[in-house]
Amino acid sequence: MTILAAIGEERHPKKVLETSAELAARYDSRLVVLHVVPRDDFETHKELLEGNSELGGFTIDQEAKSAAEFVRLAVENVLGEFDDESIEARGRVGDPTEEILAEAERTDPEFVVIGRPRTSQLEKAVFGSVPQNILENTDYNVVSTVIGSDG
Template identity: 35%
Template sequence: MTIVVAVDESSHASRVVEEANALANAFDDSLHVVYVLSRSDFVDMEETNVSETGDAMDLDRVREIAASVAEDAITDANATAESVGLVGDASSEVTRYADDIGARYIVVGGRKRSPVGKAVFGSVTQSILLNSRQPVVAIRKD
């Protein structure tokens, strides 16, 4: 089976990958590290590319760019994993990807937020916890 770990661009990402890697090793599972580029970031990249080159940016290239963020977290954690780049709403894309590959677990990072902060700003971790079909392991930031 596979364990999916969702990362962001924070310094906490490598610790989340380290913990997910330990879990993957315990189950002798493969590890997929996923970074989701938001639609707004994609639009910004597209606008920049069009203004600089006059051409639209290939979606596969955008996914490669997103996968490079995942690859950085893998390298920082000194883990062996597949890097995956996706585009869209982070929680929806992570849960869909985990469903598509039949993941055993989803591992996510989290940080302490007040209930008001979660309601106002949203929480990818909270959304994954509530909407995932797989068990979710949340690694809190120290």
């Protein structure tokens, strides 16, 4: 069995990681933690890095590896360690909703754990929301934690 946790950079992933680790322990499941770098952010990173001729080309694969390393560091920071036997770090580049749903299809998780910011219904309607899109477009069990500046 697998638990899939999706974390972002904008807010500290503490609550998502703690909740997903608790579920993984409770159900004796492997924890897959995913970080998706939006395509626009990748393009910005690429432009900045390619401005330095010593670094050469910057690829989507390199960005995905960087995203996986972000996951590893976040897990170590929040949970105290990264156990390769029970946790897998994954990074992707693209539309966050699409990539999270695609990862859910690949891993067939028992639960998908996501964070959602405290926002009003009006903000969600106007700006959209990755967590809202996931909730509306999947049949998987989704656990949504409210996140803020503290977690």
